Structure formats: C-alpha cells, structure tokens
Amino acid sequence: MNKSIDVPSIKSQGYEQLLSYYLEELGKVGTSEVGLCRRPFTADYEKAAQMVATWMREHGLEVRKDEVGNVIGRIEGTNSQVKVIATGSHLDTVRGGGKYDGMLGVVGGVIAAGYLLKNYGQPEHSIEVIAFTGEEGSRFGGFLGSKWMAGALGEKDINSKDEKGISVKEAATALGYNLSEELIAVRKDIEAFLELHIEQGPVLEAAGCPIGIVSAITGMRQAEVIVHGRTDHAGTTPLNMRQDALLSAVKIIKALDACVRQSGGDTVFTVGQIDANPGSVNVVAERCAFTIDLRDPDPSKLSGLYEKCLEEARTQAAQAGVKIDWQEILTVEPVPCSVRLRETLAAAAKTVGLDCQPIVSGAGHDALMMAEIAAVGMVFVPSAGGRSHCSEEYTPADQCLAGVCVLAEAVRQLAYN
C-alpha cells in the first residue's frame, strides 16, 4: 500500500494555484449580466469543455467525449478485472450563477487525478474524471449528462425544448452529437463515483468545519395548494362572515411550518410562491394559491411528514370554512450515499488532517443519477455566506484545495492497491 497523500506536497507542487487558475479561466467563459451563464449545447459550453479536455491531457489523462457531450478523462488501471473509480461534476451553470458550483468538482477531479498519476503512478483501478453536461435546468431539464451515462435519458428528456423551442436533440445534433437511443450504453463498469462540490448552504461555514461528508441527497415533495374561499367587499363583510382565501392560506402555511419544525431533524420546508385573486387591496380574496417544497433525506420521514402536512392543511381549511386543492408537482426519492464511501471519505479527511462532519445535501447533484449505476459518495466544502447560484458564490482557494485533498486521498485508497 502506498503512502497517503500529503497536503504540503500538493501545495509545494503548485496544485493550489493551478486549481484557482482553472476556476478563474472557466469563470470567464459564458455570458450573463450578473454572474455566469453557460448553458449546455452552446459555443460557450463547448469552449469550456475544450479547455477542460486540454487540461486533462496536460495531466496525462486520455480524453474522450460521449454522445451527450460529457468530457471523460481516464487513467488506465493495471488490473482490467476491477471496475473504474470515477469522480467529477458538471460544467454548465444556472443563469447568473457562480464560478464554483459544478466546476470545482470537475477541475478538482482533474487536479486529484493528475496529482495521483504524477506521484503514485499507474493505479490498479482505472480512474475517470467526468465533466458532465447540463446538470442545471437552465436550458432544458437537468441532469442531461449523468442521466445519459446512467441510461436514464428518455424520449421526454431528449424532446424537451428550451425557451426558443429548440429541443435537446436538435441542439445536440447542431453541434455534431448523436442522441440516438441505440447509442445509449449504460455504464456498468463503474465501482464508485465521488463528487466534490460546494455546499451551496451555510452549514459548514457556520460550524467552522472544512469538510462535509454527504450522508444522503435529500428527497423532495413539491405541491401546489389552492385555497378556494369567497370574494367579498373588504368594507362591508364582517370578519366572522368571511371565507377569506388569503387569510386561510396564511393560517395553513403557518400551521405547516409549525408542523415541520416540530418534527425536528434535517427537514426543510419552503413556501416560495404565493398569489391571490382577484388581488385587490379592498377585496377579500376568492382564491389563494401557494407552493410547498418539503425535503428530507429519510424516505419514511419525508413521506410521513408530507401526509401529515396534507392532513394539517385539510384540518385548517375545514376550520376556516374554505376548500383546498392539493396538487402534487414533483416527487424525488432521497438517495443515501454509500456507507463504504462515506467511511472512505471520512478516513481520507482524517488522513489529510482535516475535520469533517456528516451533512445532508439539500440540492440534487449528478451523484443522484450516478447512484443508479454505481456506489456514490460526496464531499462538500463551505460556501461563503451560504451563497450559491449567484455571482457572490465563493469558496476560498485553501478550502477548495482541502476538498481536493480529501477527494485525492479517497481515490488513492480506492484505486491503488
């Protein structure tokens, strides 16, 4: 067994500066008035993918692109009987996004693989660094690249259209890709997929902890709730004779929030959208629609709490004398990370001398799709102020490198004998 990786040696070999340089360079490719915008199947995206391919080659990786535009850099292993240890993340951004979301996992993977190859030579397991395309839903639906790799990119995804009416298939074809069904080859040769990512939330920073080991990617239940009351004159209708849809919605939202808080744990609950009709200052609202977004990493807690919320909303509505429609929008099941990979990552953090803590990923990631075909593990580094998907997104260079060191040590433990 090789000696574990050494942070001072990584720094002395200039990898920290290189990491910052890669992030800076990628941050220049795209358009947006505020923040970065680099959407899949665009000239900007292709340019960024080309830059990553070049860097991969400079570190000694063999590079190929698949038919959806994922860039895959590979170090061939000595043992063809064992499966691939893969890492990576995505190269596209939201509109007005930052320079770290996705990109850190891509260039961090390139640095980790390059460092390992240079310092430890050829691994037993092949190592792959993957730059996925279209993880954000900023042009089409999300997870295009990882869905393709997992064999989960269906007809519906391929025919979904952007705001100009261009489909995924048309956009891909225009750039020379071929999304034919017969070309989908579900990867069965990957043992583990490790994704390094910024937290996109405030937890690690607040805890002063440099490394989060993701326990699970949270599950999600989204619904639209429509409260049907009765419109009335705001001046002539006594309070106790109203069926006020807006006030009833307010009571329901407050009750649901209380219900979720009482349950404790990692659950988050958000009402992000609300709208009342007719929406006049002097008219009691007839209708009030709002959305709910409920997330928890525990499947049984999530579904139990969702049902409890529905029941609570019905109780509140009955008390207020209004009716509700509760329409489910989206259900995403939680994906637990591999226990073995969590242990490997925690051991890696300890080895390189970094504190770590378990954390739930409240957002979806490519690892979610890769879990269909491989064991997955995720490493989070802090996001300054918890900011993400905005131009303020930031993680200091030394904190980025800390994540890369944990990733590199974990890949070393998995890929080298």
Next chain:
Amino acid sequence: MNKSIDVPSIKSQGYEQLLSYYLEELGKVGTSEVGLCRRPFTADYEKAAQMVATWMREHGLEVRKDEVGNVIGRIEGTNSQVKVIATGSHLDTVRGGGKYDGMLGVVGGVIAAGYLLKNYGQPEHSIEVIAFTGEEGSRFGGFLGSKWMAGALGEKDINSKDEKGISVKEAATALGYNLSEELIAVRKDIEAFLELHIEQGPVLEAAGCPIGIVSAITGMRQAEVIVHGRTDHAGTTPLNMRQDALLSAVKIIKALDACVRQSGGDTVFTVGQIDANPGSVNVVAERCAFTIDLRDPDPSKLSGLYEKCLEEARTQAAQAGVKIDWQEILTVEPVPCSVRLRETLAAAAKTVGLDCQPIVSGAGHDALMMAEIAAVGMVFVPSAGGRSHCSEEYTPADQCLAGVCVLAEAVRQLAYN
C-alpha cells in the same frame, strides 16, 4: 301634521311594481359580459339619466341637470325660508355590477317623492331627488357627482384619465357639459341628505332585519407592507438559518389579524393582495409585499389600531430577523351620520312597522361627500347573500319597497309641517 305614510296604500297604488319596473329597465342599459357596466360620460349613462328624468317628470318633479351630469328632480316647497330635504344615490355601476347598487336610492327617491306629492301635496321644504354620476371608480376616480355638488371636485379629479387617456373634463365636454371652475356652486341650501342603499354585505340578511340605519360611514387606512428577507436555496438552507420574507409576511399577517380580532367591535381588516419574489417553488423568497385595508367607524379606534398594527408588524419582523417597509396608501376619515337623522329614520321605520338596527357602512357612498354640506342619513336594505358589485346582486322587491317606505316617511317627517 299629516298622517304618517301607509304601506298597504303604497302597495295598492302600484308603487312596488313601479319600483321593480324602474330597476329592471335601468338594468337593461349598459354593457358587460357578466353583470352590468354603465360608466359615467357614456351614451349608456346618458340614456339611463334620460329615463330617470322622464320618470321624475311623470311623478310631477321639475328636472334639471347640473354641469357634471347629476339629474336633479325637485318639488318646490311652500316655505322659501327653509332648506331642501334631499335624497338620492348614483346611477353609474362598477364593471360587471348589479342592478341595485346606487339605482335603488335613485328610483326609490323618485317613488318616495312621487308618492308624497300625490298623497300629501306640496311640502313645506323643497324636496330634491338626485341621481349622482360617477360614484364608482369604474372609469375615473369615484364620487364625481357628489364631489361636484359639495364643491370638492378639484383640478386633480377633473384631469384624471380613464384607461384610454381621456380625462374627466374631455369626456364631459364631449357630451356638452362644462366643468369650468367658475361654474362650481357649492350647495348651501340643503338641510338633510338621505340615501337609501343596499347593504352590500351580509349583516341584515343574517340578522333577519329588513332595515339598517347607518350610524357612520367607516373610515379606512390602507397600506402596503414590504418584507425584505434574503433569498436562499430551498434545499440547502436549514430552517433556522433563513430570513424568509414570505414566511415572515405570513407571521405578520396572522399577528395583525389576531390583533384586530382581539379589539372586537366593527373593525374589519383585509389582506387582499400578496406577492413574493423571486416567486419560485424552490427558492426562499427575498421579498414579500402585501396590502392591508383596515376600517372602523370610530376615528380614535381606527388610528389607534392602525398604529398598533404597525407596531405589531415591526415586532414580528424583528423577531423573524427581516426588515419591513410600511407605506401608507390611503386614509379616509370616518363620517358619522347625523344623530337627528338617525333618530328620524328609526322613528320612520317604527311608524311603518318595520324592525331596524344600527349598522356601519363599510363602503363609501355619495353621502360621504354630501356630509360636507348637509346633515346625512342612510337607510340600508338587505343584500341577498351579502353579494354586491356582481351580477348576483339582489334584493327582493318587497325588501326594496320597505326601504322606500322608511325613506318616504322620513322625508315626510322632515319636509312637511
């Protein structure tokens, strides 16, 4: 002193059918897909005004029009030393309105005056029945006719424009009216103005009471409240680390509602409008704006409660860690009805054998403006289901006539010696 009016004799003389006929005929003049729409300074409005003028003449009233389009029917009194006893309401409608709001007070006044002239002869005080124009704000600002008569129609009102950019002055001029300032003659010759109106709320119907004697026209405070929080990812930000503008708004609204309900009495409080930004299902809202509409007939309670609401909102915002802007939109002071006219109307109800109860007018009426130049009193009759400003607006013919009888008896007591 003459004998008091007699309901069976009014019925046997056919006034109930005539009242229904007038309301039906007026209900045919206007346009709207659902309900009635008759806006000031339109051909439809002029047609309705012409019909009313004709009916007035048929009952023996002398008719004139003033320069804003108010139709005034008059029975000259025997004593030129005493002031006018006036009644009436408005002839315009909201968009999609009903057949009773305003019109009942106009044609009810015509019937009452006609019945009195026919059965009691010439009064001591001159009696006027006024059909006001533009009380609803359906084309320009409201109260055009009664403001004109009270000398309160200012430059701002006259230059206000409809949705096509036509000003009040232009619309009036096109129909031959002349809204020159020098023609404004504030009426100083009116002793009392009595307005018969549908309640536009559910109180009388629920109480099973045919007559409401208005104690005051409510005062109103309207404001827009903007809650400033922080936008965050709905998945990655723990509940206790958020500054959720929408959830904070919900807590503030619930607290304000509780604050108003605790105060008891006639106060009504409405949040009719709410809007959150960015307004996405999976994003914690950065900003949430809502309106409040607070009404009470007691000036000191209204202003005290308004201040208490503002304080409560600030307390709630501070607890939630968000900031609020509180912008006043509109202040209307309450207008108490004349105690003498309330007593006269209550006595009139008793005389004609009808139960009555005091009631607050939660909406504005022409009486609000007429209070500037005369003592005012109002009689309400029930609105079926409390509905108004909609095609379902309805008051049965016998309930309409009951209001006319109370009005006629009160005018008799005031105008005849």
